[in-house]
Amino acid sequence: MDLNTLLQKSEPRLKGLHPKIRQAAQELIRRAHAQGIFVLITQGLRSMDQQAEIYAQGRTKPGRIVSYAKPGYSYHNYGLAIDYCLLDDCGKAVWTVNHEWRVVGSIAKTLGFEWGGEWSDFKDYPHLQMTFGLSIRQLLAGQRPSVQLDDDACHLTLNGQKLHTEGTLEDGRAIVPVRAFARELGCEPLVGWCNTTGRVLIDGKPLTTTDVRNGHGHAWIKEVAGHLGLGVAWDGATKTVKLSGRVKG
Numbered sequence: 001m002d003l004n005t006l007l008q009k010s011e012p013r014l015k016g017l018h019p020k021i022r023q024a025a026q027e028l029i030r031r032a033h034a035q036g037i038f039v040l041i042t043q044g045l046r047s048m049d050q051q052a053e054i055y056a057q058g059r060t061k062p063g064r065i066v067s068y069a070k071p072g073y074s075y076h077n078y079g080l081a082i083d084y085c086l087l088d089d090c091g092k093a094v095w096t097v098n099h100e101w102r103v104v105g106s107i108a109k110t111l112g113f114e115w116g117g118e119w120s121d122f123k124d125y126p127h128l129q130m131t132f133g134l135s136i137r138q139l140l141a142g143q144r145p146s147v148q149l150d151d152d153a154c155h156l157t158l159n160g161q162k163l164h165t166e167g168t169l170e171d172g173r174a175i176v177p178v179r180a181f182a183r184e185l186g187c188e189p190l191v192g193w194c195n196t197t198g199r200v201l202i203d204g205k206p207l208t209t210t211d212v213r214n215g216h217g218h219a220w221i222k223e224v225a226g227h228l229g230l231g232v233a234w235d236g237a238t239k240t241v242k243l244s245g246r247v248k249g
């Protein structure tokens with residue numbers, strides 16, 4: 001299966017997640033795909049209401065028990081967890097915990113996830129989470145990872161001229177939609193997509209910070225500008241990325 005298709009299938013489930021988790025989820029899909037394993041993210045951020053529904057199943061509602069977490073007691077409720085399954089060659093979901101499933105669990109661990117398949121009491125094979133050192137008790141008390149959950153807009157200028165394209169600040173990095181940005185700069189033909197690596201290309205070079213959102217490749221402005229030969233400066237007072245130089249292409 002095509003890597004871009006795989007990334008897009010999972011995208012709706014990546015909304016509202018902590019940016020680190022979203023990026024790691026995409027990287028997981030890429031690395032598994034490189035080994036011929038197709039990963040689908042089936043769950044991401046879960047609201048307190050959704051968690052209450054899930055918790056009720058097998059207790060006050062029919063069905064078997066699927067969760068031991070009351071609302072607020074799952075890392076899903078804070079955008080810090082995802083669930084996955086595998087897809088077969090026809091795109092059908094595979095829920096059998098086989099060798100490939102475990103391979104995905106170990107790839108996820110190298111990306112910084114904790115894998116529910118290794119829990120000693122209740123094994124939650126589809127579950128991956130990043131706690132950032134925060135316990136559920138701390139999260140319930142209102143503590144959050146230092147990186148902001150909400151995207152924060154920032155502006156872009158080129159040689160002092162304001163651009164229409166905007167970036168989003170995450171973890172101190174401005175992330176931009178690469179194609180829209182390149183179009184505005186008149187160098188869209190330099191933008192490509194590598195379906196083997198699942199990364200946006202500029203001038204044939206893959207962007208390691210590629211992040212697919214709404215079907216569009218985004219990346220860190222510093223990396224994008226670097227490939228275009230542009231200088232980058234940050235003005236924190238106006239939240240503006242100031243680009244300088246001549247665009248090639």
Ligand SMILES: [Zn+2]
Binds near residue numbers: 081124127
């Ligand atoms: Zn889960």
